[in-house]
Amino acid sequence: MSSPTPAAPPSDRHVHGDGGAFVGGQWIDIEDCVKQGFDMRRSGCPDAGTKCAACPRSRSRHSSAKADGSYDVVIIGAGCVGSAIARELSKTQASVLLLEGADDVTQGATKGNSGIIHAGFDDKPGSLRAKYCWPGNQMFPQLDRELHFGYQLTGSLVVAKTPEDMKTLDDLMERGRKNGVKNLRVIDRAELRKLEPHIGEDAIGALHSPDAGTITPYEYTIALAENAVANGVEIRTRRIASLTASLMTSLIASLMASLMASLIASLMASLMASLMTSLIRYTPSPGTHMSGLAATEKINCRYIVNAAGTASDKISAMVGDTSWHVKPRMGEYILLHKDEGHKARHVLFPCPHPIFGKGVLVQSTLWGNLILGPTARDTMIKNEQTGKYELNTAVRDEPRDNILGYILSKCRALVPDFDAGTVIHTFAGVRAKNTTGDWIIGPLAHLPHFVNAASIDSPGIAASPAIALDIVKMLKEQGLSDAGVPNPNFNPQRAPLIVPKYPNGSLKGLKMSKTEFWKEKDPSKNVVCKCERVTEAEVVEAIRRSLPIDSTQAIRKRTRAGMGHCQGDPANYNCEQRVAEIIARETGLPIEAVGRRPFPASSLMRKRLFDAPDKDHLRELSIGTKKYVLAGAAD
Incomplete structure (x- = not known):
């Protein structure tokens, strides 16, 4: 099966870390990022300006205990x-x-979740969810200006396809009003298509919440x-x-x-x-x-x-x-290449079922990928004889193609033209639903x-x-x-870790071989992960900060080393081994004691780097007419 020709991304599309960064919800060009603290010379160590060693294994450098040890x-x-x-x-x-x-x-x-900063318009009025969601949402711009984790104010759209859906949008807007959510409005088909050019032709309107945002959780x-x-x-x-x-x-x-x-x-x-x-x-x-x-x-x-x-x-x-x-509720996701990220400018929800919740969504991540999902499958089932909750084995044993096909078909109903063959990763998370x-x-x-x-x-x-x-x-x-009693030494500022790169393929604007990357002696230019252009300096900075690190997975979450197209595949650039060597050097651990990324972990795929047959199989699943029903599905 041949790959479809990708549509050109909009010229005004911004991707965090690529030519700039999102700070407090707004885009900052790379030239202005130093003013926002994006400078590797600014250390995250307690003793800035001096060599700072890694934390002891599995604990911070200091104890906060009182004199009596309590x-x-x-x-x-x-x-x-x-x-x-x-x-x-x-x-x-x-x-x-x-x-x-x-x-x-x-x-x-x-x-393992979507990383959405919800506005709170769909939470039941009077619930604790409704009490805390909107106030928390409003705190994120300032939090990101202090902590530099990356926050993009994308807005969200709940998409309607029928007159009944439009009535549901009115109900959601009224629920949001009761919850204190501001700036909600229902938009028509013409405005929806202007905001989201790739939305399905059958969409007739949407509930727009401009205050929703996106982070990497x-x-x-x-x-x-x-x-x-x-x-x-x-x-x-x-x-x-x-x-x-x-x-x-x-x-x-x-x-x-x-x-x-x-x-x-x-x-x-x-x-x-x-x-x-x-x-x-x-x-x-x-x-x-x-x-x-x-x-x-x-x-x-x-x-x-x-x-x-x-x-x-x-x-x-x-x-x-x-x-x-x-009652843990599992959610599976499919992550597509950054080339597909422009096909969702907002967080896109289907019109919710009155019982089952938000549904399977489409959104662009902070780092530019298109993410599809999640499912919502209850992993525990009540035994009517004993009254106790037990593992739902049907959820555990669900065929992988059913899960993949379910996600792809649901998301295709929102955005029809994404290329499922650009998948780079799948993963799952679990939500802490409870009996109350x-x-x-x-x-x-x-x-x-x-x-x-x-x-x-x-x-x-x-x-x-x-x-x-x-x-x-x-x-x-x-x-x-x-x-x-206030802490007189409290410092709300945390220096950003990942340095934005110029959008030109490499740090130097040159195409370099694997060996040429690793020969660079300047840590700020020595690229250890080619896909995400992560430098040795960024890895070292992460290790020397205030949290203990002894695994490549920990570095992956902090620097994105291994999160690109090849997923750190050993047969490709093998960035995981390079990261492990840096961790061993900085912590003094033997290389064999450095934790590695678990695989397949929660992935629905059996490989890190997908080949042409894998990609074609996903394309076939995404365009099929089969209707999927998943065991334990709550959406």
Whole structure:
């Protein structure tokens, strides 16, 4: 099957990092980026201007413990919510420890999602989702100006195809009005086609929300955690929280006698990793053994914040709250080449089903790829005899072609002319749906020093900074006096990590061979990832910042090394090996101890670099007439 001739992208299309960057939602040309802090000479290390070593393995350089070794607050979970809370607490004089079960921050639900900063017009009025989404949305421009994670104000469109759909748009706009969302309007077919030239011919109108935006979720979370740790928060990774039997008594006693609660943090394989084994075919990463370290650590604290995502019900159950349970909902995505990114200028949603939610969407990512998805498949099913939730094996065993065909057909209904053969990656994520239907936020009635920020699913990223503000307020109300004392040394600024490149194919405007790239001695010009033009200097900068790094996957999330067309395929440029060598050099680890990217992990494809038959197969799936029904589908 021959490839279709790609349409030329619009001349006004901007891609983050290519000739400039998005800062605070707006485009900044490369010549002005230095004024925004995009300068590799500006170190992210605590001692700027001096050589800064990598962090110790699986923990930050410093401890934030008090003189007696205790902490005011332990936060369980370093996803977007836990990291946002950590940063908010770093503005105060509270001593804070951030615990993460995986080998890096943002390895759970935050990692695998659409990265949309929703406006909040579709959330049920009166729900916690509705309470936090719009206020959180409005915080992102300033957050990005401080943290430089990359935020593009794209806007969103909910596309209608029938008169009934148009009525649904009116209902959504009214719901948005009740939720406090501003600037919503329904547009007609002519304006829709002007805004989105590649939209399907059967589209007759849309609900336009100009305040929706796009981020890369793991880059946002890394920025939050880096800044929190740079401002005094301590972090430890590869720690599984296990609350001791004395915890409940200790916490209750602390209300009257300021006693300390106990928490056991075990150095063992990530709880999220074991969960993903059955849900999204997670492949454990090699090189992450922790020989020579203690099996357990005892941590004393006054307050616990539960931000453990899909594991948050297990943490809550440890203190006696079994009133709700997480029902993980899986979502699969297809990522197309940057050549296809111009075919969606906004986040494009289908008109939602009144029961099933937002549906499968089409959008351009911050870095210019076209992303298709997600599915929404409930991985747990209720056993009517026992009343317990069990693994839905039909979801686990769904044929890959069914999943791929389902996504492609749904997205083709929105944007008919994308080329499915340009796929570079597929992946899956999991959302922390629960049995109550809303988020779990606030202190337990019987244990008010235990505060939940739990089971946060969509639109959790948009809401995360607003949730963090409220959690800190709740901690103050429960007696954490230090949370009301400002940190006089707090610095809200985090230097950007990825340096924008000129849009001319390479750093020097020259075509260079693989060996010529690696011969360059200047780290700021030595390209270790050809597809994304990532330099040695960027990799070194990431390693020397405030978070511990010992895997190529961690560098991949920070610098994009290995995220391009070849996906770091060993038979191609083999950038993963080059990155591993730099990590080993900077950390002092033996090369075999450096963690590598797990593959296939959650990918629906069996190769990193797809060949012509793979691409033709996807094209055939995308133009077929078969109607796909997925097991456990909730959309």
